[in-house]
Amino acid sequence: MVGRTTDGTESPIITESDADTDKPRVRYGELVILGYNGFLPQGDRGRRRSKFVLYKRAEPNGVKRSKHYIVQSPQTSQAILNAKQHSISYTLSRSQAVIVEYKEDPDTDMFQVGRSSESPIDFVVMDTLPGDKKDAKVLQSTISRFACRILVDRCDGNKARIYAAGFDSSRNIFLGEKATKWQDNVEIDGLTTNGVLIMHPKGEFCGGSADCGQWRETSVGGDVFSLRECRSAQQKGQQVYDENNILQDGTLIDLCGATLLWRSAEGLRHSPTKKDLEKLVDEINAGRPQCPVGLNTLVIPRKVSLGDHVNQPYVYLNCGHVQGQHGWGQDKNTNARRCPMCLEVGPVVTLCMGVEPAFYVDSGPPTYAFNPCGHMATEKTVKYWANVDIPHGTNGFQSVCPFCATPLVGSPGYIKLIFQDNLD
Numbered sequence: 001m002v003g004r005t006t007d008g009t010e011s012p013i014i015t016e017s018d019a020d021t022d023k024p025r026v027r028y029g030e031l032v033i034l035g036y037n038g039f040l041p042q043g044d045r046g047r048r049r050s051k052f053v054l055y056k057r058a059e060p061n062g063v064k065r066s067k068h069y070i071v072q073s074p075q076t077s078q079a080i081l082n083a084k085q086h087s088i089s090y091t092l093s094r095s096q097a098v099i100v101e102y103k104e105d106p107d108t109d110m111f112q113v114g115r116s117s118e119s120p121i122d123f124v125v126m127d128t129l130p131g132d133k134k135d136a137k138v139l140q141s142t143i144s145r146f147a148c149r150i151l152v153d154r155c156d157g158n159k160a161r162i163y164a165a166g167f168d169s170s171r172n173i174f175l176g177e178k179a180t181k182w183q184d185n186v187e188i189d190g191l192t193t194n195g196v197l198i199m200h201p202k203g204e205f206c207g208g209s210a211d212c213g214q215w216r217e218t219s220v221g222g223d224v225f226s227l228r229e230c231r232s233a234q235q236k237g238q239q240v241y242d243e244n245n246i247l248q249d250g251t252l253i254d255l256c257g258a259t260l261l262w263r264s265a266e267g268l269r270h271s272p273t274k275k276d277l278e279k280l281v282d283e284i285n286a287g288r289p290q291c292p293v294g295l296n297t298l299v300i301p302r303k304v305s306l307g308d309h310v311n312q313p314y315v316y317l318n319c320g321h322v323q324g325q326h327g328w329g330q331d332k333n334t335n336a337r338r339c340p341m342c343l344e345v346g347p348v349v350t351l352c353m354g355v356e357p358a359f360y361v362d363s364g365p366p367t368y369a370f371n372p373c374g375h376m377a378t379e380k381t382v383k384y385w386a387n388v389d390i391p392h393g394t395n396g397f398q399s400v401c402p403f404c405a406t407p408l409v410g411s412p413g414y415i416k417l418i419f420q421d422n423l424d
């Protein structure tokens with residue numbers, strides 16, 4: 001076969017198929033990495049991709065807590081040595097550890113996420129770099145190789161629970177001496193170094209009326225806590241008893257270096273499809289928007305095109321006027337330009353459609369764009385993401401464009417687009 005480069009737009013979602021049945025597989029939901037517009041820049045390949053669909057497995061592979069006991073040397077204990085036995089080892093001191101054995105659970109399917117490319121990881125996630133820095137190399141990743149695991153109830157796909165840490169190739173999870181851990185009554189639990197943070201939106205993600213909820217941390221055992229003082233602090237937060245680790249449509253999962261969006265199967269049924277989004281672009285293009293200066297017809301690209309083409313639309317970020325490429329009003333010393341329509345001075349960027357459907361909170365024409373990257377989406381979608389705080393570094397939060405992870409600039413961080421054919 002001749003090697004072919006691909007931008008990933010055409011790459012199919014790879015799924016395991018039930019060999020002996022033609023039944024469509026039950027979809028639980030999707031995990032989508034924030035910052036990609038439908039595919040990874042180098043193309044989606046295997047388990048390394050911009051989003052991962054969780055399908056009901058042919059055979060259950062979930063596990064649940066069984067017995068636990070104290071050992072002197074966990075490295076030589078039977079449960080750790082036995083590569084078929086799932087277990088979690090909580091090191092208390094150099095000479096003492098609690099081992100929790102896990103047994104097969106016929107009622108759940110397990111999916112694991114992390115930076116490792118070893119086989120227990122279903123969805124390989126690397127650090128996300130914002131927009132224009134996508135080609136830079138991450139020298140020291142903060143994402144755990146076995147970051148988290150999700151267990152879905154096979155009878156009720158709406159019950160997908162997330163837990164910190166994933167089982168490695170030997171089916172073990174090791175929490176070292178320095179890891180935060182504690183024992184309540186009989187159960188032992190702990191946190192991973194950089195933790196797994198979750199944010200359930202307040203309200204329904206679909207429809208666009210939801211607000212950003214509180215960021216919480218989920219433990220290895222799946223309990224929910226307020227955030228630590230800083231990301232990897234030794235002291236755990238306060239347990240939050242009236243919240244849980246069940247993913248809701250729109251729940252965000254932060255792995256410290258990449259943020260994932262959970263979309264439930266039910267939520268996705270109410271979201272636009274990629275086809276719908278492409279149709280919306282076609283409809284705007286069919287209106288033959290004009291550049292008021294060059295008087296040429298503008299064409300919104302459906303795909304990111306390399307290099308400028310003559311019909312590429314640009315948006316003036318301070319006023320929202322959409323025009324073609326021209327030299328009018330250019331300030332030689334800065335990147336700013338004076339808009340010929342309203343004489344406002346400001347930066348200008350290329351317009352590009354946000355085509356990852358999972359990030360949309362509703363359907364409709366893409367009449368808004370994020371500032372400063374120029375990704376277009378619906379009004380409600382743009383406004384929703386502008387109000388969502390995404391963990392940044394070890395202590396801060398920022399709002400970002402979900403299609404490219406560029407931090408939003410200014411307030412409100414978006415602009416209403418004004419096309420020439422829409423003026424009257």
Ligand SMILES: [Zn+2]
Pocket residue numbers: 316319320321339340341342343344
């Ligand atoms: Zn203007």
Ligand SMILES: [Zn+2]
Pocket residue numbers: 370373374375401402403404405406
């Ligand atoms: Zn963007």
